[in-house]
Amino acid sequence: MHVPDGFLDLPTSIATGAVAATGIAISLRLSHREWVDDRKAPMVGIVATLVFAAQMINFPVGAGTSGHLMGGALAAVLVGPATAVLCLSVVLIVQAFLFADGGITALGTNITLMALVTVVVGWWVFRGVMLVLPGRRWSVVVASAIGAFASVPAAAAVFVLLFAVGGTVAVPIDAVLAAMLGWHAVIGLGEAAITALIVSAVMATRPDLVYGAKFERRNRPAVPEAVTA
Structure with a gap:
């Protein structure tokens, strides 16, 4: 879903840049709450690497757009939503400047869509399902998979809205809508499956490193204390 330069007009790009900067600033202030100890530092690097690799595999979905796995919900469940926003933002910045994947002027748009929308939607759907x-x-x-699935078409829908407001390419909005939502619903299934596999593997070996696992512990019924004579 990397948006190239010139796909959206300048005012829309500036607006999404402001949204992205605000989201990163808020995440910087909140991320320290998600770090219980230094053992999670390697997990942040691993998550960033996974997301980077997944997002580098692009394929066309029509109407001048492309699709790929995003990893927002996966990152949020593993390291926390604020840290996830920072991980994905760094990945997108590196991709834009070193690999020309996504436009420089569209960097704010890409961070808004893939580092903010996917994380926020994926995380809160995860939390809702856990309840x-x-x-x-x-x-x-299960909750991480459902959150991952919901996050992908949500980001696609926000992109369609931005294109309707400030799109500069001569592509009918209905064609963009059909291409983005239709194909990204399919991509969402793949995102859900991969997210479930990775979260399942980490939960089986090191559940203490999964940020979202603390909500699983909260939901467990309390074990009654032994009655002493």
């Missing part, structure tokens, strides 16, 4: 599922480890996996 209704039983407090078990498999609940974290």
